[in-house]
Amino acid sequence: MDNWASGNALLHGLMDGLLVSSIRAATPLLFVLLGECLTQRAGRINLGVEGQMLVGAATGYGAAAASGSPWLGLLAGAAAGTALSLVYALLTVPVRANQFASGLAVWMLGFGLSAYAGAGLVGQRVEGFAPLAGGMTPTMVLALLLVPVVGLWLYTTRSGLAWRAVGESPGTARAAGVRPALTITLGISAGGLLSGLGGAALSVDYTRTWAEGMSGGRGLVAVGLVIVARWNPWLTLPAALLFGLAEALSLRLQAAHSAVPAHLLHTLPYLASLAVFAIACIRLRDSGAPAALKDVLER
DSSP states (O other): OHHHHHHHHHHHHHHTTHHHHHHHHHHHHHHHHHHHHHHHHTTOOOTTHHHHHHHHHHHHHHHHHHHSOHHHHHHHHHHHHHHHHHHHHHHHTTSOOOHHHHHHHHHHHHHHHHHHHHTTTTTOOOOOOOOOGGGOOHHHHHHHHHHHHHHHHHHHSHHHHHHHHHHHOHHHHHHTTOOHHHHHHHHHHHHHHHHHHHHHIIIIIISOSOOTTTTTTHHHHHHHHHHHTTTOHHHHHHHHHHHHHHHHHHHHHHHTTOSSOHHHHHTHHHHHHHHHHHHHHHTGGGSOOOHHHHHHHTO
């Protein structure tokens, strides 16, 4: 009876407020996932989002600590992510360098820049956002609102149609009067803005601290989860919530002194994402990937 009562109490503790906790954990990833979805829809796959996220986290945290405004922190992080993404755009659009090598270079550059800039941020504090009704924060609400905004724009507007056309066939889009190089650059920049915003959301609102390499692979997870979401902005929310739910459960199990070692619990969000990514990859040929991007993935 005592075992049943303790188990019931543990289950209640794990489930209480789990949805809000899952959204909170998923919010930084959701920003990055939306951004990478737009980038890949334009025909580019950017592995550098991890570096862009780290630069956004360091810049955003520094701006928030210096100004006392979390909003300025988010804006600064978004600007930093955009600036770094332009390096990737320069390498892959006019120079036409290999997309994967360019992405890895941007990732390493972002890691180094964030470590250098963040060295003086250790120990500083930011207040973050005051919670709204139900424990939500403005950052969480913004991320949720961006899903329908991006989805409606991509599928119901002429500019969204042109964006998708470039991802399918730059040559055909050019013949229709669209400028593929500009659209691809805008797609990369949008991905940089949102990945920088996701990094700032991570440091300023979610953890409210700075640590070197704090993104913990979320950027690379986002690159894979775009495939899980089938390059559809509407499906980025459930894909991000999968990661957020696993992370929230991992943290709660650690707080409940689970018998499972903490290091193994830390892998739970990544294992869940890896499992669904593997399933999605099996169906890659029927997944609806942009044609220009599928050519890159299948080489």
